[in-house]
Amino acid sequence: MQVSRTATKEDFNHLRIDDIKQPISESRFDALLEKLQINNLSEDEKDFFQSIVEDRMVTEEEFSTLTYEQTKKIKQFTSRSDxxxxxxxxxSIGFEKLSMAPLLSAQNISDDEEYNEAIFNTFKKLNLSQDDGISMLNELGGYINQEEKIIFEDSLTDEQYDSGIRYKTYIGLDMKELVSKRLEELNQGLLETSDEDVKSDYKNMIYVYREIETQYNNIQDKNRVENEAQLEQYTRNTKPNPLYNADVVELYNNITHEYEEKEKKEFDELMDKLDISNLNNREKELFRTILEDKEISNIEMDKLSYEEMKKINQFIFKKDEKGEIIDDTLIRTNSRINALLRTTELTDDETFNQVLFNTVKSMNDIYEINNFLNPILNLISEKFTAFDEVNSINFITEDMNKVLDELIKTFDEHYQETEYDEIKEHYLSVINKYQDLKEQYNKTTIDS
Structure with missing residues (x-):
């Protein structure tokens, strides 16, 4: 019988500081387990878990000792509401590093426990950075809508809930088939892109998925050996979890469909709030899909045209009438994508913006991008612009040839003044890039 659920941000906001000042003693821990009706811990496990949560914080060192099964159990009594x-x-028990999140969330991905454990083992083996881990978690489906999860689990019967059924991103799917299909897509994308950064991201993702495949097969082989008496259960590697039967799958499909429709409606409302009316139906669905995990990746960026990048930029880090950032526009991007987004709104000369966008997109090194782009930004900011409330640049129409000529002149003066060959080489490289930009800008202007 369900007696608690995962706490939401709103639930946590009502928590009083005085309520969490005391450490979690053995008696308090026993009382917590009783309140949550958790009875699947041995005495040794109870002692172990109580020792690491006593100070209400699981350290990185403590977390590194946890197995997949132990992370499943510790999640039963952390961040819960009635x-x-x-x-x-x-x-109220915290985890020291955000990089632990992908490992904690592996159990949420599918109803195939062997697949979830394979993801956990892969994250643990590769020791991904915080950003890479969160991005990969989003890729694998670890980002869960808490409201959707609550509705699903509240809709379960007591018998279903007590059997261990919980909300997952994927229910009733063949995860081996899903991984195989995703690897095909990634390998095809790798062949099609010419962007070195994007190629690197494709290769990294392919490597992670192949490691998941390896871990998945190893876990299944191990389970076959340990369950020889029940070999029939493992005849098909990806036999669906019997707990998640047709009734559960139907419930899941109905709720996910309902929330997909709700998300579409909320996206339309966000467009109205941001006064965005220049998207066709394909772009609306594309942008909604890209932005649903609150992140734009290099791979997603690589598939967007200049016009699409300009349009999607309308959804990123925007403020309301009170000057506060709208939550739904808090989107994670990297420095290179930020630079590309910046070029789409730099001037009111669309030809210049697009040529600049293409030039920056051809660069892979962020140091090179900054050296090239920042002088343009600084000159425009200094001479012609005022930053508005959303930190974008608006200024009167100006002959961009004059802007580039001034930049070239400035760097040529620096070139003439310095005595060091290495610095001269740097200035000459910058001058050549601005001359190439000017040439391409004028050629495009004539052609259009």
């Missing part, structure tokens, strides 16, 4: 949305104070 069914009325009241945060359970003694479940």
């Amino acid at each position: 069914l009325e949305g009241n945060y359970i104070a003694d479940s």
Whole structure:
């Protein structure tokens, strides 16, 4: 019988500091387990978990010792609310590093426990950075809509809930088939792109998926050996989890469809709020899909045209009438994507913006991009612009040839003044890039 649920941000906001000042003693831990009706811990496990959560913080060192099964168990009593949305104070247990999130979230990805464990083992083996881990978690489907999760689990019968059924990103799917299909897509994307950064991202993702495949096969082989008496259960590698039967799959499909429609409606409302009316239906669905995990990746960026990048930029880091960032526009990007987005709104000369966009997109090194782009930004900011409330640049129409001529003149003066060959070489390289930009700009202007 369900007696608690994963706490939401709103639940946590009602928590009082005084309620979490005391450490979680053995008696408090026993009381917490009783309140949450958790009875799948041995005495040794109870002692172990209580020792690492006593100070309400799981350290990186402590976390590194946890197995997949132990992370599943520790999640049973961390960040919980009762069914009325009241945060359970003694479940307020933090984790020292955000990089632990992908490992903690592996259990949420599918109803195939062997697949989830393979992802956990892969993350642990590769020791991905915080940013790479979160990006890969988003890629694999670890980003979960908490409201959708709550509705699904509240809709389960007591028998279904007690059997261990929980909301997952993927329910009723053949995960081996899903991985195989995704690898085909990634390999095709690798062949089609000419961008070195994007190639690197494709190769990294392919490597991670292949490691997941290896871990998945190893876990299944191990389970076959350990369950020889039940070999029939493992005849088909990806036999669906019997708990997630047709009724559960139907419930999941109905709720996910309902929330997909809700998300489409919310996206339309966000467009109205941002006064965006220049998207066709294909672009609306494309941008909604890209932005649903709150991140734009290099691979997603590589598939967008200048016009599409300009349009998607309308959704990123925008403020409301009070000057506060709108939550739905808090989108993670990297420095290179930020630079590309910046070029789409740099001037009111669309030809110049597009030529500049293509030039920056041809560069892979962020140091090279900054050396090239920042002088343009600084000169425009200094002479012609005022930054508006959303940190974009608006200024009167100006002959961009004059802007480039001034930049070239400035760097030529620096070139003439310095005595060091290495610095001269740098200035000459910058001058050549601005001359190439000017040439391409004028050629494009004539052609158009």
